[in-house]
Amino acid sequence: MAEPLLRVENLVCRFGGVVATDHVSLDVHSGELHAIIGPNGAGKTTLISQLTGQLLPHSGTVHFAGQDITRLAAHRRSRLGLARSFQITSLLPDFTAADNVALAAQAHDGHSFRFWGNARKERGLRETAQSALSRVGLGHRGDTVVSELSHGEQRELELAVALATRPQLLLLDEPMAGLGATESARMVTLLQELRREVTIVLVEHDMNAVFALADRITVLVYGRVIACDVPAAIRGHDEVKRAYLGDQHVVTRHD
Amino acid sequence: MSASLNTRTIIVALVVAGLLLLPVYTTLSGNVFGLTVFTRIIIYALAAASLNLIMGYGGMMSFGHAAYLGIGGYAVGILAHEGIGSGFIQWPVALVASALFALVIGALSLRTRGVYFIMITLAFAQMAYYVASGLARYGGDDGLTIYKRSDFGGLIDLSNRVQFYYLCLFCLLGGIYLIWRIVNSRFGMVVQGLRSNERRMQAIGFPVNRYRLVCFVISGTICGLAGALLANNTDFVSPAAMYWTRSGDLMVMVILGGMGSLFGPVLGTIAFLLLEEALSQFTEYWALVMGPMLLLIVLFARGGIDGMLGRPRRG
Numbered sequence: 001m002a003e004p005l006l007r008v009e010n011l012v013c014r015f016g017g018v019v020a021t022d023h024v025s026l027d028v029h030s031g032e033l034h035a036i037i038g039p040n041g042a043g044k045t046t047l048i049s050q051l052t053g054q055l056l057p058h059s060g061t062v063h064f065a066g067q068d069i070t071r072l073a074a075h076r077r078s079r080l081g082l083a084r085s086f087q088i089t090s091l092l093p094d095f096t097a098a099d100n101v102a103l104a105a106q107a108h109d110g111h112s113f114r115f116w117g118n119a120r121k122e123r124g125l126r127e128t129a130q131s132a133l134s135r136v137g138l139g140h141r142g143d144t145v146v147s148e149l150s151h152g153e154q155r156e157l158e159l160a161v162a163l164a165t166r167p168q169l170l171l172l173d174e175p176m177a178g179l180g181a182t183e184s185a186r187m188v189t190l191l192q193e194l195r196r197e198v199t200i201v202l203v204e205h206d207m208n209a210v211f212a213l214a215d216r217i218t219v220l221v222y223g224r225v226i227a228c229d230v231p232a233a234i235r236g237h238d239e240v241k242r243a244y245l246g247d248q249h250v251v252t253r254h255d
Numbered sequence: 256m257s258a259s260l261n262t263r264t265i266i267v268a269l270v271v272a273g274l275l276l277l278p279v280y281t282t283l284s285g286n287v288f289g290l291t292v293f294t295r296i297i298i299y300a301l302a303a304a305s306l307n308l309i310m311g312y313g314g315m316m317s318f319g320h321a322a323y324l325g326i327g328g329y330a331v332g333i334l335a336h337e338g339i340g341s342g343f344i345q346w347p348v349a350l351v352a353s354a355l356f357a358l359v360i361g362a363l364s365l366r367t368r369g370v371y372f373i374m375i376t377l378a379f380a381q382m383a384y385y386v387a388s389g390l391a392r393y394g395g396d397d398g399l400t401i402y403k404r405s406d407f408g409g410l411i412d413l414s415n416r417v418q419f420y421y422l423c424l425f426c427l428l429g430g431i432y433l434i435w436r437i438v439n440s441r442f443g444m445v446v447q448g449l450r451s452n453e454r455r456m457q458a459i460g461f462p463v464n465r466y467r468l469v470c471f472v473i474s475g476t477i478c479g480l481a482g483a484l485l486a487n488n489t490d491f492v493s494p495a496a497m498y499w500t501r502s503g504d505l506m507v508m509v510i511l512g513g514m515g516s517l518f519g520p521v522l523g524t525i526a527f528l529l530l531e532e533a534l535s536q537f538t539e540y541w542a543l544v545m546g547p548m549l550l551l552i553v554l555f556a557r558g559g560i561d562g563m564l565g566r567p568r569r570g
Contacts, residue, residue, distance in 0.1 A: 052458065078460030090458075092451040103448050106441055107460035113469065114441040122441075165459055 003066055005030040005169055005199050006051070011060035013046055013223075020046040021057065022223035028169070033191075033200045035210045038220035039243060044203045045087055047220070048173050051201075052084045053077045065168065078107065083167035085158040087174045087203075091146045097157050098142035101129035104164035132164040133157075136190060152183035159190070169199045176206045188212060211235070219243065263564040267518045270525070274424055278417045290416055296528045297423045298484045301430050303508040303520035305477035310506070311515030312438050313470050314450030318373045319360070319380025320505050323353045323475045325387055325497030327482020332399040332492040342405030342413070346483050353479025354472050356383070361471035365464055380502055387494040398493025405487055413487050423484050427521070430477050435517055437473065446470045447515075507549055513561030522560045 006028040013021035020043040028034045036044050049055040051062060053074035061070045069077055092100050099120070105128040106112060106119065119125065133139050136156040141149065149157065155175055162170055175191070176184045188209050194200065195213065204210050210217065211231045218228040221243045227234060234240055274297065281290040302324055309315040330349035339345065364375040393399045404413035413419045437443045445466045448456045457463055486492040495501070504527070512523020530548075534541030556563050 054454070054458075073462070074457045075460050075462045078458060084458055086455075086458075090452060090455045092448050092455060094451055095448070099444070103444055103456075104459040106444065107456075112441040112445045112461070112466065115437050115443075116440055118439045119441040119444045120439065161455075161459060 002030070004028055005065060006201070007061075007063040008051070009061045009063075011047070011050060011057050011062065013043075013050055013055060013057045020223050021050065021060075023060070024220070024223070024225055026218055026225065026228070028199060028201055030168075030199055032215040033195045033202060033213055035202045035204060035214035035217045036220060037204065037207070037210055037217060041222075042220040043223040044220055045173055046223075048084060048171050048201075048203060051171055052082060075107075078165055081166070081168035082171065083162035083165045083169070084171040085155075085162050085173060085175055087177055089151070089154045089158060091154060091157060091161065093147040094145065096143050096145055097133060097138060097149065097153075097160075098126065098129045100146060100157060101132050101160050101164045102126060104161045105129055105132075108165050128164055132160040135163060136160045137186070152179050152186075155179060155183075155187065156190070159194075163194075163198075167198060169201065170194070171201045171203075173203045174205060175202070176204055176209055184209065263561070263566060266564055267522075270518070270521065271428070278420055282417065287416065290420055292528070292532060294416075294420050294423055294488055295485075296525055297420070297427050298481050298488060299505070299508065299528060300521045300524040301423075301427045301484070302478050302481035303505055303512070303524045304427070304430055304434060305474045305481065306505050307509045307512075307514065307516075307520045308434050308437070308477070309471055309474040310509055311513075311519070312443065312450065313446045313467065313474075315365075315467065315471065316369075316373050316506075317376040317471075317474075318499070318502050318506065319376035319378075319383075320474075320478055321499070321501035322356065322360075322380035322383040322497045323478035324482040324485055324501065325383060325492070325494065326353050326356055327479035327484075328486035328492035328496055329387060329390075329393070329399070329482075330479075331405060331483050331486040332401050333393055335401050335403060335405075336393060336399060340403050340406045342407040345405050346480070349479050349483040350476050353482065354476040357472040357475025358468070361468045361475070365467050365471065377499055377502070380497055381499060384494050384497045384499075387497060394493070396494060398491055398495070401486060401490045401492065404490065405483070419487070423488070426480060426484060430480070431517060431521070433477070438517075442466065442469070507545075511549065511552060511559050513559030513566060516559070516561035516566055519559055519561040519566075526560060 004027040008024060008026040011021050011024045024047060038044055046055065050057045053072060056071065061068060063069065064080060064082060102125040105125050130139065130142060133142055136159050138153060138156055138160060141153060146154065146157065159175065176187055179187060184206060191213055202213065214231055216229065217231055217234045219226050219234065219240050226239050226243065227237050277293055278290060281287060306317065306320045309317055327349040330352045331345045334345045334348060360376065360379040364372055364379065367375055388396050411418050411422060438447065445461055449463055449467060453463055508523040508527045509520050511527055512521065513519030530545060531541060534544050552559060558566055
């Protein structure tokens with residue numbers, strides 16, 4: 001099999017005495033949609049943050065497209081083509097939607113030590129922004145200030161920002177968090193389309209969405225991978241069932 | 256929106272026109288004092304505008320900005336004292352010295368955020384203050400008298416009040432134009448994005464501290480120019496120019512005028528220094544009146560004077 005796009009090996013991250021990531025190994029292949037699920041506190045966001053560089057692991061390695069990125073700074077990883085969306089919406093609230101996306105495009109268009117020309121009038125950046133906005137269905141909201149967008153629109157904008165960096169790998173941390181049923185359905189449709197263009201790692205609580213979308217699912221409990229398989233196999237997996245029924249003590253005694 | 260925007264534009268235009276025409280009035284009426292007051296206001300407005308670049312647009316609350324006033328001033332004063340009177344040497348030295356100081360303290364203090372950043376910039380400025388106080392050769396605590404203003408050959412005569420006034424006004428308007436270009440450029444978008452959400456800016460691929468540092472240096476350099484002007488205006492430079500209360504005054508001018516507004520610092524400085532001038536006629540405890548006023552502004556008019564004139568709030 002070809003070299004995976006993302007290879008995580010024996011990743012460990014501790015917060016004091018708590019082992020939030022416990023020897024996690026994981027491969028994500030080019031073109032797949034790989035979901036990571038697990039009960040609250042399983043360490044999903046911690047794992048994502050180590051992949052994008054907001055957190056550094058204590059041991060283990062992360063390889064992206066063949067390159068060791070374990071200790072690389074967050075902004076350098078973004079340059080390599082790794083984009084993330086945040087579980088708790090993290091945008092530039094006092095900028096317009098178009099500005100948010102244009103800045104993401106700007107970040108990947110050489111350095112920004114350009115002091116003179118008006119950035120808001122640069123057609124290249126504006127067009128990239130507009131097409132990313134249209135991609136997520138926000139084409140008509142470009143001039144709206146982010147703080148005036150609805151929660152659902154902000155979640156979509158998170159995606160547009162990530163897309164504007166032209167990523168190879170999209171790490172989505174609970175894109176459905178806080179969305180209503182209709183909005184969730186729209187997001188699933190959107191992800192169905194995006195998965196054809198980009199490799200996606202999806203952390204999500206919405207099981208219907210995960211099982212509808214994922215090629216493979218990794219299950220994380222107490223920082224440890226207890227299963228990694230195709231959706232059908234995960235559905236029938238005993239340990240996973242137990243974890244989701246709340247009987248987690250059984251799981252911790254595993255190994 | 257257009258109505259309030261117009262009021263605002265009209266007031267800014269009136270202020271600029273007033274500043275441009277002021278020497279005509281003072282010459283005709285023989286009111287030299289007015290020109291002196293406004294020369295000082297314009298110089299401080301330039302300093303406040305430079306602080307606004309990092310504080311208002313960049314979200315970097317520097318509490319040591321007066322250090323550059325002192326460094327620019329001492330560059331002029333020390334060179335004059337050593338017999339180098341040419342402004343073509345003094346002023347570039349003032350700018351470079353300010354830029355280097357900003358580079359060093361910026362590189363160290365930009366590792367911190369929030370209150371720590373405020374405290375570290377304050378500490379560095381106080382260090383500059385004590386170093387200046389220790390310069391026995393250049394007057395130490397008492398300061399340094401400058402016997403001859405910077406000499407620009409036949410180009411401009413700084414001893415001529417009107418010419419000097421216009422030079423200061425030119426620097427102010429030039430500085431504001433520069434800041435306007437910067438904040439709307441790609442660089443300016445990054446700096447304002449950092450004020451808004453640093454984590455997000457990192458995640459989309461910006462090496463954040465590099466941009467912050469460059470902005471910090473630009474701001475310090477512009478303020479160093481204000482320092483060179485100030486030393487020429489008072490024919491004197493002393494450690495007091497860098498004292499922390501002076502940094503505080505600059506912050507008040509920016510907040511009073513409206514953070515992150517292009518002309519806000521000018522309006523804020525005019526309001527602050529005219530109030531100080533007027534109130535100190537009645538009482539030496541003028542700060543007792545100024546304090547509560549500032550409190551009211553911070554509590555009820557976050558956008559400062561420019562905000563009251565109807566500036567739309569957005570990035």
